[in-house]
Amino acid sequence: MSAFPRSIREAAAVLRRRETSALELAELAIARARADEHNARLHIAEDHARAQARSVDEWFAGRGPGGGSPPTLAGIPWACKDIIGTKGVVTTAGSRILEGYVPPYSATVVERLDATGAVMIGKTNLDEFAMGSSTENSAFGAVKNPWRADRVPGGSSGGSAVAVAAGEALFALGTDTGGSIRQPAALCGVVGMKPTYGRVPRWGVVAFASSLDQVGPFTNTVEDAAIVCETIFGKDERDATMVDLPGDQLRRELDKGVKGLRLGVPKEYFSVKGMERGVEKAVRDALGVLEREGATLVEVSLSLTDHGLAVYYIIQPAEASANLARYDGVRYGLRVDGPDLLETYRRTRGKGFGPEVKRRMILGTYALSAGYYDAYYVKAQKVRTLIKAEYDRVFETVDALVTPTSPTVAFALGAKVNDPLAMYLNDVFTLPVNIAGLPGISVPCGLSEGLPVGLQVIANSYQESSMFRVAAAYERATPHHLARPEQVAA
Amino acid sequence: MTTPYELVIGIETHVELATASKMFCGCKARWFGAPPNTLVCPVCLGLPGALPVPNRKAIELAITAGLALHCETPEHTKFDRKNYLYPDLPKGYQISQYDLPLSVNGWLELASGKRVRIRRAHLEEDTGTLKHGEDAGRRYTLVDFNRSGVPLLEIVSEPDMSSIEEAETYVRELRDILRAAHVSEMRLEEGAGRFDVNVSIRFSEDGTTVWPPQSEIKNLNSYQALREATAFEAARLWDDWRAGGELRTRKGKITVGWSPDRRRTYLQRSKEEVEDYRYFPEPDLVSLEPSRETVESLRAGLPEMPSERKARFVSKYGLSEYDARILVTETALADFYEAAVAALPAHPKPIANWMTGELLRRMREENVDPSGIRFAPDALAALVRLVESGKVSGASAKAILVEMWQTGGDPEAIVNTKGLLQVSDESAIAAAVDAVLAENPKAVADYRAGKPRALGALVGPVMKLMGGKVDPAVVNRLLAERIAASVS
Secondary structure (H helix, E strand, C coil): CCCCCCCHHHHHHHHHCCCCCHHHHHHHHHHHHHCCCCCCEEEECHHHHHHHHHHHHHHHHHHCCCCCCCCCCCCCEEEEECCECECCECCCCCCHHHCCCCCCCCCHHHHHHHHHCCEEEEEECCCHHHCCCCCCCCCCCCCCECCECCECCCCCCHHHHHHHHCCCCCEEEEECCCCCCHHHHHHHCCEEEECCCCCCCCCCECCCCCCCCCEEEEECCHHHHHHHHHHHCCCCCCCCCCCCCCCCCHHHHCCCCCCCCEEEEEHHHHCCCCCCHHHHHHHHHHHHHHHHCCCEEEEECCCCHHHHHHHHHHHHHHHHHHHHHHCCCCCCCCCCCCCCHHHHHHHHHHHHCCHHHHHHHHHHHHHHCCCCCHHHHHHHHHHHHHHHHHHHHHCCCCCEEEEECCCCCCCECCCCCCCHHHHHHCCCCCHHHHHCCCCEEEEEEEEECCEEEEEEEEECCCCHHHHHHHHHHHHHHCCHHHCCCHHHHC | CCCCCEEEEEEEEEEECCCCECCCCCCECCCCCCCCCCCCCCCCCCCCCCCCCCCHHHHHHHHHHHHHCCCECCCCECCEEEECCCCCCCCCEEEECCCCCCEEEEEEECCCCCEEEEEEEEEEECCCEEEEEEECCEEEEEEECCCCCCEEEEEEECCCECCHHHHHHHHHHHHHHHHHCCCCCCCHHHCCEEEEEEEEEEEEECCEEECCCCEEEEEECCHHHHHHHHHHHHHHHHHHHHCCCHHHCCCCCEEEEEECCCCEEEEEECHHHCCCCCCEECCCCCCECCCHHHHHHHHHCCCCCHHHHHHHHHHHHCCCHHHHHHHHCCHHHHHHHHHHHHHCCCCHHHHHHHHHHHHHHHHHHCCCCHHHCCCCHHHHHHHHHHHHCCCCCHHHHHHHHHHHHHHCCCHHHHHHHHCCCCCCCHHHHHHHHHHHHHHCHHHHHHHHCCCHHHHHHHHHHHHHHCCCCCCHHHHHHHHHHHHHHHHC
């Protein structure tokens, strides 16, 4: 086969009809990854992918582990954000301090995908330790948006978004701490989904901000996202912050439609400074589509939206400052020796971390310091509780919220690198969702200035089913998810 | 020892809990003596992506320890991160408990009747260990993470102790309690119990009470170190005050270490260098809310505490404070004692005497703990029964015990095979008495001259002639009778 499939469902069908082998599909994905011109890849795991593909082909030939027919994801090539640990495959978190680090164990999500026979093609570029909204903070170079090479792909999971948008993988995993899946999905015109906090095991995922981090998929379609979620959702005893819930049959929700659903439209999400008119128009059009499909739109108020950013930039750097303390050069990763212990620490961390990581560690250390802790960290946690309570109240009257994913389309490379506040503001619609621990999905809802816009659907905790219902209904009603950057379409 | 000042001592005790696995991972917790870095995994090595999962057993033991110390167990507790960088701390933070510990507001009653208040007891993870070396003039440090993540309970007392003796009694009794409650073996020689001693001096000067800031002596791991370091530091504080030293102007506490070789403390951190640990709630764990049912079932499962058991031994069995104290120090020893008494309820005191005397001496000589005794409590009871019924002599009984100790044999069987049954035929003993009297005319004359103690010198030779299988009291009586008879 020469054309890359457009969805997991399509590829799975082709594999089942034995029109192509998993190995052929993997070779195609490897070739496309090698031809990538967006710097989306940090590592192409060719041998690893071929070995996985060969064993899947055995499985299709009836010689699989434990028999049975292979699951939907068997033989599907995917790409993994390089902050998710992969046994025997380099995992850098986009940082010099972990350059060349090979984990001795895989993240639970990777184990689960391995077990289904999904074929990991390689690791994708990201903002260092997932700190950023443009993938320009990678120690290994910025990622370019496949829609326009002078634009950012969003971040921090920019490489994963691009891998799917540019047709180099059929899905990719990212992590979302304040929007790092949904925002790049919006800016690259693909589907990106962040599960409820506690739905997906964090075991083996390099920690950024532990109370906010969650793994989720990038896909071409809402259905594909549901397929991946069904595999990665579910309790893992190794992550103590998980809730024990039965795995959802998310695909069953997709055809239910939005008729009778009440969808909240938070007015504060449309009055933010810096909101582009083209973005607002695309999202308003999308709301109209949902209404035509039978949903009832309800204006709601999330009055604390403005405070989300402040809360986020206390809690997230505070947790990160502790999470990144382990990179001290003693056991693994970069080490720059000095004349004494303190100097070894200084040199190792000074050389190993980039400027944004240092900025956040300084912010976080400050917020936790004696004399400031109560004023910053404790207060931020209180406001976090209020934000969560406000969402709880809103979800008493609506089934889901529909909002823009990002106030802008993909901005120019370099435009915000020296203005961290402007950069942080790009996550104003996504980070409150992490603060409240809610699930959110971004689906393509058209173009503005020739660049993709994302519609965000937010549901109550553990109500991914209603979120998928809304997203799938919207996708069925519009052709926007089929739009692809020109060079890929060609 | 009288001093011109009063001592004020509070102690933080770090205890390794007796769990099979570590605090937040499945690695073995019994680290002592294992080859370096063999009991490790991504969690206790602090690898990227590893997450902690709390050890239920450790939490239960920590609550149990609190209950044994009469603490309250709050309904809402949590873990926090204590941030500092050091090579033996793999994550760059230690998971500990800051403002909501598992146990608060308890007390421990010393033998004197004085209560030492327990402020709190919290659960945390131990660090790795460092080994410093030198190779071809280059100094290096190696890190062993076997101990990393071992559950530690930190028990903080109020500054209620006012002498070094009291401080030592406190830690010894604390250890007895934790061992009795099966919370920890607390083997000090393996580093499973460590003490931080806060010591300050208080005195009167120009009619007002002066109480300068304390010193915290870190990481003492033996009773001797605790005694010597506390005495040294208290004297040093006094000397410093008298010499008009820094103590006169210092506001906060200092942290010192103890050098056992030089037998002196040394400054580790001055008050200006007080570390900011930036505690915050551990986001990788949910809050810890011990259910009341759990707490009550742990309370119901608490064994009798050593001090209570000691009091019972004194009142119920008529033992001396001293003997009772020796027996209850080790739960297994006290259990052994009570099992023996159950087999021979008529003679609790002789059983105690045999245990605190002959048996304990052998255990100490050969470094054997109660589980290593080869014979059962019933066998000890049988031996005491033989003695008390007059069937074997005390001297024979010692020989029998030696045999039991070495082979685990049954005392009655030993008596039979070795022919140690006490001779009760007085005519046989009388013959031996006559023989000895004939050989010792001087002693006989002395006795007649009014020196009753001369008789004592004759008992031994008679016993010897009889192979030790006679009751010395009978020999004594017969000696007196035969001398008296020979006069008349």
